[in-house]
Amino acid sequence: MAIVLPVLIGAAVAVALGVYGRMHDPRFFSVNIAGFSSPTAVKSWLATLAFVLALGQVGSALAMYGKLPGLVAPRWIGTAHVWSGRLAVLASIPVAVHCLYALGFQDYESRVLLHSLFGCFFYGAFVAKMLLLTRKGLPGWVLPVAGGLVFTGLTGLWLTSSLWFFQNNGLIF
Incomplete structure (x- = not known):
């Protein structure tokens, strides 16, 4: 039950995000930051920042678990791991809010459908992992698997959005 309940809550979050994104009318507003050429550029760079920080998460986790x-x-690696994760999620939030509220759950082409699914999966896996972190006595494989699922979701998001954007538009700001 220590594993099942957080996983069920994470799955419920993923489904709720998908249902909300599908059922509400997109508002088509834009997130923009001065100095960027477009809202899509802002989102692509914020998602890239989140992805780079997530790569740091993987590296620090491997170091903490003695897999390198x-x-x-080093003693500071745990702190670096926690803060890089916090910053990665913080960078992803404006992107997620824009995608969910302004665009909703889209499926007009396979890349966009995958992106919508990865978005729901990422936040569901993130919620499950955060809940699992509070549990004592879990088997040693649980947190690395949960972290791997979160990373997989973010990687899928980045591949279906930022990488696609940069391939089609160049490395523009």
Whole structure:
């Protein structure tokens, strides 16, 4: 039950996001930051920042779990892991709000459908992982699997949005 309940809550969050995104009327407002050429550029760079920070999450987790041969994790790696995760989620929030509220759950082409699914999955997996972090006595594989699922969701999001944007528009700001 220590694993099942957080996973069920995460799944409920993922489904709720998808249902909300599908049922509400998109508002088509834009998130923009001075200095960027378009809202899509802002979203692409914020998502890229989140993805780079998530890569740091993977590296710091591997170091903490002793999976990098010949490397002893420095004392500060746990703090770096926590803060890089917080910053990654913080960078993703304006992107998610824009995508969910302004555009909704879209499925007009396979890339966009995958992006919508990855978005719902990412936040559901994130909620489940955060809830699992509060549980004591979990098997040692639980948190790495949960973190891997969160990273997989974010990677899918980045591949179906930012990478696609940069491939089609160049590295514009």
